[in-house]
Amino acid sequence: MATSKAADNSIAFINGRVYTINDAQPWAEAFIVDSNGCFSMIGSSADITAQAKKDHIITHDLDGEFIMPGIHDAHVHLLMSSMAATSQIRLPGQGLTMSSLADELKKGKCLCKYGHANQDWLYAHTYMVEEFDRKALDADFPDTPVVVRGGAGHSVFANSEALRRSGYDLETEKDAQGAHFIRDPETGHLTGEMAENALSKLMIALPQPPIAHAKRVLREGQKMLHRAGVTSCQEASANTLMLTALRELEADGDLKLDVQTHIVYAPDWIGEEPSETLHKLLDEADEFKSIHVDTRFVKIILDGVPLEPYYTQAGLKEDGKVDESKLFILNVREAIQKYDERGMTMKIHCTGHGSTRLTLDAFETTRKANPNGPRHEIAHCSGVHPDEYARFKPLNITAEMSPAFFFRHPVTKASGGLMDWDFDRMRGADAHVTIGSDWGAGAEPDILPHMANVVDTIGEGDRAKGGERICRMLTLAGAEAVGREKLAGSIEVGKKANFIAVSKDLSKGEFEGVSVLKTWFEGEVVYEKP
Template sequence: MSPSFSSESLHNSVAYINGRVYTVNKDAAWAEAFIVDPEGNFSAVGTTKDIEARAHNDDLIIFDLRGQFIMPGIHDAHVHMLISGIGMLSHVKLPMGGLNSDTVGEELKKGSCLCKYAHVHQDWLVGTAYQIENFHRESLDKTYPDTPVLIRGGAAHSAYLNTEALKRAGYDIESEKDGQGTRYLRDERGHLTGEMAEMSMSKALTTIPRPNLSHVKRALRDAQYMLHRAGVTSCQEASANSLMLHGLRELEAEGALKINIHPHIVYAPDWLAEESTEALHRLIDDSAFFRSKHVDTRFVKIILDGVPLEPYFSQAGLTENGRVEESKLFILNVHQAVQKYDAIGMTMKIHCTGQGATRLTLDAYEAVRKTNADGPRHEIAHCNGVHDDDYKRFNELNVTAEMSPAFLFVNPLAAASGGLMDWNFPKMLKANAHTTIGSDWGAGELPDLLPCMAGIVESVGFGDKQLGGERICRMLTLAGAEAVGKEKETGSIETGKKANFIAVSEDLSRGDFDKARILTTWFEGEIVYEEH
């Protein structure tokens, strides 16, 4: 067959014209038009006049952008795709406010009728809530005496269980022992109330039956669509487990994966991945098997401490004499883990919300930099608890400051934390830290980062200068690509890079985030989302 009849020939490129294209390329920040070749790459970037002339000369299809603001696709530096997907399809979503021990049973009963897919966890009933006031398992026992019930809460760092769930998971209701990083709430008799946080959840979350692979794929497809709605074409998955990697592998083989995913396979704690520590460590060892065109598995995740939320306040801070609050750490071997995976070129993302956990992690990164100066760029997730002395170390140690969850950047909850939740962009930028932004998406809502940026765009960065739209656009795109070592392939609109781009209702380069909407998302030149 003649090459002219092949869909892979350059004759099948598409020319996009009449756009306001913010490229995030410092050498040519603005353009009007570009050409996307059949393989989904930018083959030319320039003016409408030049691109239109080439299109007519080569007889290309022309797409008129009609003056829309165009920028590279967003890189969300912290998502939980599988947790979000399963939550949207199969978990009971309980009210955010006004939920207490007396009402939770009836609310759960009402909500369970609305789940699209029941019996995902066999006979367990799973829900999500922010907080349940004065919880005691006996209130759930009245409605569900024989059904194990688990409700995830507190930014996924806590859980509420009824008596049947506690028994099936192997808890000793009358005399369960405390351990490293555990948080059990007990009644006046010293018995478990069923409310617990952090490492206390290990037995429950590694016992609960897991969904089958078909449902995992279904959840990942739904999560992918939600990310596309938010303009996301690349992301870092922060809680990858075996089921997720097998699901991604099959979706890739089916041609259904339309996003670049960088799964951070969980090293610890086991409750994050709902899988045994031994299985997770084997998964990291076998991670190369799961690499593919759109899946890069060179990443490892550790949650080192908890969250600065009442009533737990499980973040690991610093004592008056500058020591780390070790009782709040989830693992005590972070130095060894960093050394092991740094040596084989795997990037570590370590969750730190307290100043002590952050300092300990930076110390671990500094130790490997002394023996492996050219090792991978590691990350600290969240970065809301950083001591003033430690900001400069991010740049010195080539560590990414991954700022998340974005919805808390400007939020009454963060403001009321007494300084425990401080995402200090000005200090990070003054220290020249490599900075990215993540949604920490895990609750099933749209992971829309744009409204969250409205609250920080006027933050003072250097002297009297504002943080500004252009700098935020870079954090949301090219900085993310740099964090995962893909800056030569994605993150900006440049010739030779993948054609992952979005049309937005407002000019984000000017900081117009407040009312901005994603109009269209393209992945490798293919429209994967359009606003209707």
């Protein structure tokens, strides 16, 4: 009986400039993808063409294009970003004032592809609103809760109705560990601007969209990742809604992306659901595992961000001790040990010298108790004390560098050294390095164009060397970080046929103006540039 799994259903790709990221065979011209979506033969165009004729299989001419493995994005917020891009109001990122905010919110309704998925709540995104006071929104929206997320996702501007529905006391709300409330200087009342752990009540109260809509926006987000050349990613804030939607997308045959889901342990506001259900989800994670979804991952945000006006990163005090007032949780050691024993990889968000040191200390304690435990990660690595770089390799810790769009960015320069992605020191310490877009803080999940800002540094002045190192960080190093190096990350026989065609030769460090021309997932075209 005829079947699409027969040998003659393979496809041969010839006449490419194939950069394999395989040291044993760094370059090739052609390859064959079998009916299971895996590479079955790699070599010259002549050899592949001869094999294709012998097996009577279809041949695709790559026409000299630069081909490399699909990108592994080490840090995305897929559901959050997909919702923001399709179903929520998008406001100007800079210079938004109170006088213009209400007008922008009213105009913004028509910018949403699918309309509002949050019942009667208005939900929008910006970076900063100058001199925010909830009373200015109350006049235009007296009965409608309004939430504007800002500060790279770490702060919120809310009107009175949103605060009331979320359970805040507008006059006497108490401070809490890691919470950052902006209060009226005369009365002490909440202005509606708040950051970090202060968001907990609001983000849990915010209505969740139905599963069908979550699936809808995840399909859109998947397309956006494919446009950026991403075929594998680490979701950095997985919750129950997302895992349920991914499970159904998998069952529908619509998931064309390998997703490693870091389920939120803490704080609850980044997971947008109570800690109790998030911890239960971690206990039941295996139930959501599938071919394309790996649930062996945990996320903790330990401190905030070194961005104005909050500066909520946990630094070191003069005595060398951690500034614990900036920490979001105080039991990170216990959490790491608990999930390390289960074989789950921890991704710990750290942006300050203090939080990074504390996390490395916790990993060191855990390694002594369980020397053969899984590889863990520190997310962002923009605030690493010079004394700490040498600790990453012996502790088997991945240095996940993100957000890529902040590398050598004006905001980075203006931080006074608080945001420093020191690839030189990480490479000098022989640390395992991956790169993430931190999609959610940026409008698009692009990584490749931003590598132009660091390619010379990573290559020690040799652009080609920098290109080679970056390509490895974006592919095989990512697969190694999540334990999938035998399945993906390079173009090798037996591995999944996830690959991209790119407009420039990235192995030479040509990142300026680069674009993804085509993306294949398991041998199937999932994106083609118009």
